[in-house]
Amino acid sequence: MSATRPKQVVCLSGGVGGARLCHGLARALPPEQLTLIVNTGDDFRHWGLYISPDVDTVMYTLADLADVARGWGLAEESFTTLEMVTRYGGETWFQLGDRDLATHVLRSQWLQEGQTLTAITGRLCGSLGVGATILPMSDAPCPTMIETVTGTLSFQRWLVQERAAHDVLRVFSNGDARASDQVLRAIEAADLVVFGPSNPYVSVDPILALPGVRERIARKPVVAVSPIVHGAAIKGPLARMLQTIGKTEPTPGAIAEHYAGLLTGLVVEHGDDASLPALMTHDGHALRVLASSTIMQTREQSLLLAREVLQFAENL
């Protein structure tokens, strides 16, 4: 916890919200100082192809290719293959665009050839001009499973195919994957770890659950950006999950409680700081709180928030 600018920053991220903070961090920091560790618990096979939704969202966002309005996939996208798949009676619940498909086709081919997801992500990012390092949390499958009253589903089937229809009772990982060596090394080298405004249950926890990750992060200054703003999640099923799994109301305080023992600082939306209870860090200090503008709808908002997070971390 030095008073100088962190030299090496690691950000843990899921999809859209986390990706937008990553975009800001990538503009605020030189590429060699930023490593993004991205959840792969949502990864699954569709049309026989390996899909890595969060990695793709972070990659496309950093490449300025993401469709911001739609919230997933690539901008200026067409769906010609999907139309033909529909005609053939193939599965259409998960929509893949024609440009997006290139990512999944090549990734699947390269995986089949024995390359790691980490190496493949680096190769794709290089082609798209992404400077910061994007690391999938693991090179092994570790599917996040969603247990509801009606049964247990993989995350994308629950979220997209079932439209999150049933309340989540439990989230667990179906596998015993380990973090990649690159992930563990990046955390060890970090001066600051940021938890993006992602869903703790299905985006950040899967990363923290990998052997060796949590204890390495616990030795570092950690700043989380709250994914809960004024009692709601900007996007996705988090608010309801806090109620059904966490048995708590959706507040930034609940996020801080969830990450208890890890956080040094918490960034919340302006106004949300007033209602926060007094929170403690694991070493008995009061948790530092920064109120900021955390809703990122533009590149500029992402950059401003990223700069505030870095500034906040300098003064911890």
Added chain:
Amino acid sequence: MSATRPKQVVCLSGGVGGARLCHGLARALPPEQLTLIVNTGDDFRHWGLYISPDVDTVMYTLADLADVARGWGLAEESFTTLEMVTRYGGETWFQLGDRDLATHVLRSQWLQEGQTLTAITGRLCGSLGVGATILPMSDAPCPTMIETVTGTLSFQRWLVQERAAHDVLRVFSNGDARASDQVLRAIEAADLVVFGPSNPYVSVDPILALPGVRERIARKPVVAVSPIVHGAAIKGPLARMLQTIGKTEPTPGAIAEHYAGLLTGLVVEHGDDASLPALMTHDGHALRVLASSTIMQTREQSLLLAREVLQFAENL
């Protein structure tokens, strides 16, 4: 060799030329009377996907979806995925369109799930409204290899990637595949076998080479449509292959010689019959020859030729 209309017709086919005759036969016959046995020696993996060029060409042609002018792939095609693959530095020597890609993606998925190529082809054909039965010659890989002075390549790499730059010394099959049961049964049930105007070396021979196929066909009336017209092939590298492999000039007579022992009748282009030497069938009769219009650039020309072939076969 009855004087009645054949009840069950089997046509052996490669890509474009054969596919066009198949299209005519499919309009001339009720679907339950026609089985098309298609070469799979050109099949290969590209972008990790299973591509079956001749099966696709026959299927697309029968569905009236083929791009007639281009000579491969689907009409009204776009190449959005290919553009993105190019950006990623993926292989682009074999061009896959966005609609076409749906075929390869689903086929690859279904193969991975354990379905046979035969079942998958039936499923795809059903979705496209193709009535006649299209049978891949085998459910097992049997890649046709092209030996040239500079080395040995798979067929598509030689034809498309190398643009058939080097003369072919030898064509051989890299595998010990067997014909599918459906193929053997269809031949057994046939009253007439037609060899489409396809390349004997790389389209028809791979089918004939499968154990059990040649001897079953030898018991049937067989009519071949010459792929050589006025000393040249309508499309593809056949004329040169007849010279370098067959050590013969590209004439319909050379085609008849190639199929020696199998043919009952030969259909040649008007004018080509005059220069034909006297040819014998395996049972000592003179080979019957029909001069017709064999160039099929329209659906109507395909239908007329198919009707002539069937009429000719009735009178053998």
